[in-house]
Ligand SMILES: Cc1cc2nc3c(=O)[nH]c(=O)nc-3n(C[C@H](O)[C@H](O)[C@H](O)COP(=O)(O)OP(=O)(O)OC[C@H]3O[C@@H](n4cnc5c(N)ncnc54)[C@H](O)[C@@H]3O)c2cc1C
Ligand code: FES
């Protein structure tokens with residue numbers, strides 16, 4: 277049987293993390309399923325638990341000059357309901373899980389879980405989100421694409437937790453979020469796609485694309501994006517096939533019970549093509 | 557073990573319990589609240605739904621360590637309210653119950669929805685109930701029942 281710590285304050289939580297090897301548990305919607313046991317028996321956790329969902333120090337949404345700051349403990353439903361939330365993130369949240377899951381699942385949990393099918397991730401990548409990571413005696417702020425290494429793996433050290441995420445508060449001329457899943461609610465994504473673009477005087481001034489659930493990590497290729505920025509919209513449209521081809525090698529889905537690799541790759545590229553064609 | 561304090565169906569509870577234990581097991585086994593059903597045990601069907609601080613949550617994936625100072629209402633507690641009477645009658649009138657296994661969860665989902673949005677559209681009802689599975693009715697009667705409850709219970713929410 278594992279031990280559980282329920283700290284009274286955030287400071288105490290950081291202290292406990294500094295001294296013990298712990299599994300952080302927020303809403304528990306991922307962890308309770310992963311560690312499920314026979315009905316009536318305790319879940320099969322391997323490490324001692326640190327409960328954090330009740331820590332109000334990590335439960336806030338605030339707007340600063342050009343950024344939105346969301347505490348790690350904020351639930352998915354609260355973010356969905358917030359006036360400050362970026363419209364793309366709202367779209368991703370509104371078709372994510374179900375109300376019952378969104379009421380307790382947290383944004384920190386969705387990010388730390390680092391599932392390539394995590395529904396907030398493509399949007400957080402496309403919005404250039406930064407993750408603030410805290411330990412008792414340090415703090416670092418890391419772009420999300422450096423924070424997540426691969427499926428289920430992040431750069432979090434054992435004494436660290438996510439304290440907040442910072443989302444630049446920008447508006448875009450073009451923005452899209454699309455999810456392909458089996459059932460409307462509680463469906464794990466087969467593919468998700470998020471993209472933004474800005475166009476001024478027929479020149480593409482910003483262009484970002486991400487794919488979720490098509491490989492071990494979210495796909496975002498900055499180099500390809502940089503080659504597109506500066507093109508005229510006509511050039512962009514005429515190079516559509518070439519651009520889609522350049523993403524091909526990064527989209528490496530697997531066959532699983534949810535979908536086949538061939539289907540995922542084909543649909544991903546179709547979504548990209550359609551998106552590029554929509555930019556005028 | 558840890559001390560967890562919460563309110564259950566209006567009663568203050570202080571209990572020593574393993575914080576990793578599932579709320580579902582504690583409700584059914586320690587408090588005999590067997591209106592809370594276990595379907596999937598993985599958060600996907602809503603049979604185990606309860607209200608935590610007035611919103612729907614699936615108790616099969618809630619560890620006790622997260623409910624300190626919260627208020628839990630199960631279908632047993634909710635059944636003592638006027639709102640319940642209205643929803644129950646609407647479910648009966650619209651034929652929204654067959655085997656009944658999903659019904660406690662469906663009623664909790666309806667309450668959670670109507671509490672936030674007393675006059676939901678059909679689309680909003682579908683979203684509100686989207687985490688609850690029913691293997692018998694085909695959902696349309698349940699959707700209709702929520703509409704009826706929203707009308708007949710005017711002023712209650
Ligand atoms: C039925 C069902 C449907 C779902 N549908 C979807 C869906 O459609 N899309 C989707 O993306 N997800 C879905 N999920 C997964 C899950 O609900 C989300 O990933 C949720 O955001 C996890 O948050 P949590 O607080 O419950 O995480 P927890 O289970 O508490 O934790 C998840 C992971 O994050 C770590 N962690 C949590 N908080 C922190 C922190 N502050 N710092 C460091 N590490 C931390 C934990 O150690 C753990 O590794 C679903 C889950 C269920 C059960
Ligand atoms: S038993 Fe809890 S959601 Fe299915």
Ligand code: FES
Pocket residue numbers: 652653654655656657658659689690691692693
């Ligand atoms: S009435 Fe049988 S599962 Fe819904």
